[in-house]
Amino acid sequence: MVKSKETESHIHDAARSVFLAKGYDGARMQEIADEAGINKALLHYYFRSKDKLFESIFQEAFSKIVPQLFTLLTGSFTLREKLGGFIENYIRVIAENPFVPGFILHEMNRNPDRIVSMLSASGIQPAMILGALSQELEKNNVYVPDPRHLIVNLLALCLFPFAGRPIIQGFLFGGDKEAYEVFLSERAEIIKEFVFKSLGI
Amino acid sequence: MVKSKETESHIHDAARSVFLAKGYDGARMQEIADEAGINKALLHYYFRSKDKLFESIFQEAFSKIVPQLFTLLTGSFTLREKLGGFIENYIRVIAENPFVPGFILHEMNRNPDRIVSMLSASGIQPAMILGALSQELEKNNVYVPDPRHLIVNLLALCLFPFAGRPIIQGFLFGGDKEAYEVFLSERAEIIKEFVFKSLGI
DNA sequence: AGTATCTTTGACCACTTGGTTAAACCAAAT
DNA sequence: ATTTGGTTTAACCAAGTGGTCAAAGATACT
Numbered sequence: 001m002v003k004s005k006e007t008e009s010h011i012h013d014a015a016r017s018v019f020l021a022k023g024y025d026g027a028r029m030q031e032i033a034d035e036a037g038i039n040k041a042l043l044h045y046y047f048r049s050k051d052k053l054f055e056s057i058f059q060e061a062f063s064k065i066v067p068q069l070f071t072l073l074t075g076s077f078t079l080r081e082k083l084g085g086f087i088e089n090y091i092r093v094i095a096e097n098p099f100v101p102g103f104i105l106h107e108m109n110r111n112p113d114r115i116v117s118m119l120s121a122s123g124i125q126p127a128m129i130l131g132a133l134s135q136e137l138e139k140n141n142v143y144v145p146d147p148r149h150l151i152v153n154l155l156a157l158c159l160f161p162f163a164g165r166p167i168i169q170g171f172l173f174g175g176d177k178e179a180y181e182v183f184l185s186e187r188a189e190i191i192k193e194f195v196f197k198s199l200g201i
Numbered sequence: 202m203v204k205s206k207e208t209e210s211h212i213h214d215a216a217r218s219v220f221l222a223k224g225y226d227g228a229r230m231q232e233i234a235d236e237a238g239i240n241k242a243l244l245h246y247y248f249r250s251k252d253k254l255f256e257s258i259f260q261e262a263f264s265k266i267v268p269q270l271f272t273l274l275t276g277s278f279t280l281r282e283k284l285g286g287f288i289e290n291y292i293r294v295i296a297e298n299p300f301v302p303g304f305i306l307h308e309m310n311r312n313p314d315r316i317v318s319m320l321s322a323s324g325i326q327p328a329m330i331l332g333a334l335s336q337e338l339e340k341n342n343v344y345v346p347d348p349r350h351l352i353v354n355l356l357a358l359c360l361f362p363f364a365g366r367p368i369i370q371g372f373l374f375g376g377d378k379e380a381y382e383v384f385l386s387e388r389a390e391i392i393k394e395f396v397f398k399s400l401g402i
Numbered sequence: 403a404g405t406a407t408c409t410t411t412g413a414c415c416a417c418t419t420g421g422t423t424a425a426a427c428c429a430a431a432t
Numbered sequence: 433a434t435t436t437g438g439t440t441t442a443a444c445c446a447a448g449t450g451g452t453c454a455a456a457g458a459t460a461c462t
Contacts, residue, residue: 023226148373183349246439409456418447426441
């Protein structure tokens with residue numbers, strides 16, 4: 001009883017690390033059990049099936065990364081503050097969960113319907129975010145043909161350095177891990193400057 | 202003999218479609234055989250193992266997407282032409298192979314060493330590209346603290362809309378496939394404007 | 403102590419997986 | 433017509449897969 005909660009969280013930790021690293025198809029229940037230091041049967045005692053366990057991990061990952069979109073709306077005064085706050089916040093959250101972007105990017109391809117239903121279940125209203133952003137841009141006399149491109153640009157600039165780490169680190173940094181970490185730590189400032197200049201704000 | 206080449210390309214086509222859609226771990230040799238309209242044993246007759254077959258597909262995908270980086274160097278006169286040419290060219294190539302970015306992004310995590318060795322085997326010199334880009338920026342009086350950020354920005358802006366299609370299409374376009382295709386067709390122009398403005402050129 | 407409930411395990415199962423093999427097939431050369 | 437070479441197949445195999453089960457350990461309550 002006391003121990004059960006602990007075991008459950010051990011399992012969850014193990015499952016997270018294995019699923020995030022290898023994806024659903026590449027993950028093995030035995031490996032998760034090993035990493036949790038328990039028997040494979042106990043895995044099924046706590047989470048009835050691989051799907052159930054995966055679903056739990058996926059939801060957790062999803063909830064870490066997607067609701068952050070709301071920070072695009074937080075009540076800052078200037079457009080710069082709003083966008084800058086979003087970028088800083090988003091980069092910080094992802095830096096704490098660096099494997100989540102790649103994980104979700106891959107897994108949503110295996111089941112695109114789920115991501116759609118999770119988005120609607122999360123209560124996020126794209127029209128609302130989009131509307132608020134449009135209004136804010138207008139107020140600041142920033143003309144963009146379609147604010148959706150701006151949102152995609154923001155997401156791309158924030159997420160890609162994490163999702164594509166192996167290539168970038170290998171190609172531009174000769175595999176130097178520390179150098180790439182420095183690079184990542186500079187990203188928020190770089191992106192802010194990049195975006196602000198392109199919007200003329 | 203005549204037929205063998207044809208069969209081999211059928212297999213290759215089938216393997217490409219299955220591997221790109223499901224990744225190495227999610228792909229099944231039986232499914233590839235089915236899609237190629239042949240027996241599973243014949244698969245092993247042409248490509249000795251799943252690994253061999255996969256390697257062939259991965260190399261093909263890699264060669265489609267990575268060497269395009271060289272277009273950053275092509276002999277255009279202005280910086281705008283160079284960057285604009287790269288963006289247009291890259292978007293066009295990816296649009297023809299829309300599943301390649303997500304595929305590589307995922308598979309390189311399963312085997313980061315391979316991507317490193319493939320990069321060096323491809324003869325691409327990061328220092329050369331980086332140096333040429335730096336020089337060009339300087340010549341145009343564009344100051345950027347680190348040109349690597351610019352390269353990552355370019356790649357992010359071009360690749361992410363394809364790799365992250367399900368989320369974006371689901372979230373910003375209500376799942377409307379046609380609307381998203383229009384959106385994608387606008388990307389090259391949008392990215393060019395976005396980048397040029399941010400660089401002040 | 404005894405017992406009822408939850409937790410943990412080793413052994414096991416049905417099924418799928420990548421891969422093999424021996425034989426059949428088939429076109430071209432003799 | 434027979435041989436020869438590459439091509440194709442059905443049947444098969446060992447290893448691994450997710451999942452189950454009955455029994456053994458704990459734990460708390462009476």
